[in-house]
Amino acid sequence: xxxxxxxxxxxxxxxxxxxxxxxxxxxxxxxxxxxxxxxxxxxxxxxxxxxxxxxxxxxxxxxxxxxxxxxxxxxxxxxxxxxxxxxxxxxxxxxxxxxxxxxxxxxxxxxxxxxxxxxxxxxxxxxxxxxxxxxxxxxxxxxxxxxxxxxxxxxxxxxxxxxxxxxxxxxxxxxxxxxxxxxxxxxxxxxxxxxxxxxxxxxxxxxxxxxxxxxxxxxxxxxxxxxxxxxxxxxxxxxxxxxxxxxxxxxxxxxxxxxxxxxxxxxxxxxxxxxxxxxxxxxxxxxxxxxxxxxxxxxxxxx
Numbered sequence: 001x002x003x004x005x006x007x008x009x010x011x012x013x014x015x016x017x018x019x020x021x022x023x024x025x026x027x028x029x030x031x032x033x034x035x036x037x038x039x040x041x042x043x044x045x046x047x048x049x050x051x052x053x054x055x056x057x058x059x060x061x062x063x064x065x066x067x068x069x070x071x072x073x074x075x076x077x078x079x080x081x082x083x084x085x086x087x088x089x090x091x092x093x094x095x096x097x098x099x100x101x102x103x104x105x106x107x108x109x110x111x112x113x114x115x116x117x118x119x120x121x122x123x124x125x126x127x128x129x130x131x132x133x134x135x136x137x138x139x140x141x142x143x144x145x146x147x148x149x150x151x152x153x154x155x156x157x158x159x160x161x162x163x164x165x166x167x168x169x170x171x172x173x174x175x176x177x178x179x180x181x182x183x184x185x186x187x188x189x190x191x192x193x194x195x196x197x198x199x200x201x202x203x204x205x206x207x208x209x210x211x212x213x214x215x216x217x218x219x220x221x222x223x224x225x226x227x228x229x230x231x232x233x234x235x236x237x238x239x240x241x242x243x244x245x246x247x248x249x250x251x252x253x254x255x256x257x258x259x260x261x262x263x264x265x266x267x268x269x270x271x272x273x274x275x276x277x278x279x280x281x282x283x284x285x286x287x288x289x290x291x292x293x294x295x296x297x298x299x300x301x302x303x
Contacts, residue, residue, distance in 0.1 A: 069086055083269070089270055092267060105250060105252050133191065149181040154242050178236065183229065183232050190221030190222070193224065198216050222293060
């Protein structure tokens with residue numbers, strides 16, 4: 001039977017047999033007893049691939065660094081007076097937690113960051129809204145903010161000490177200053193980055209000025225705001241390190257200053273690890289909030 005003689009809708013016997021006897025990987029499967037083809041389940045190549053769990057891949061780098069660090073310390077290549085070993089640092093951290101020194105310092109530092117983040121975040125967002133939503137506001141606000149943000153905020157510590165004294169006020173003001181600029185820049189860029197076609201569509205649907213702001217502009221600026229919040233949190237912890245060098249009598253910076261005077265590298269590293277851990281927790285909270293608020297905006301997550 002040739003292809004020209006085949007009945008419409010039915011494959012020729014020779015072609016049907018060849019198709020039925022082929023496996024998904026190119027092998028030929030044996031036919032049944034009556035000559036009928038044997039069906040073979042085709043399994044995709046991607047389905048057979050077993051990848052390493054992502055959490056294990058992410059932990060490989062830090063664990064490898066700790067192993068190398070411990071080996072260098074145990075072999076004497078890294079002297080203890082230069083940098084304590086991971087085991088000694090863990091023992092010191094346990095002592096600081098058991099006597100209540102580390103929890104008390106963490107609580108004070110977190111309170112300072114929270115107050116500074118609240119004040120600086122409110123100022124940055126308000127200024128960004130005024131400048132981003134109005135041309136008049138941009139003319140009055142943006143040039144001044146751009147000029148001030150060019151000044152290194154660490155360099156204003158002497159002025160804060162003169163103006164606010166050596167108590168809690170200059171520490172919180174330094175954190176608020178660093179936070180405000182990051183939020184202002186990102187929220188302002190998010191507002192001005194809203195697609196003009198979306199604004200035109202909202203106008204054609206009958207939305208007024210405040211309706212456009214509420215339903216189009218602010219949701220469109222939300223990705224920039226969350227990015228600014230992540231940068232602001234990182235800056236807040238950095239500003240805290242500098243702020244707690246100003247006559248602090250408690251907090252993580254106070255512990256580091258004491259440890260520096262007595263050459264306690266183990267205490268210094270414990271405080272640095274706490275700083276990093278608190279920063280990672282804050283970033284995780286913001287990323288979770290970002291996923292909840294921006295479910296409407298699918299993004300590329302890598303391959």
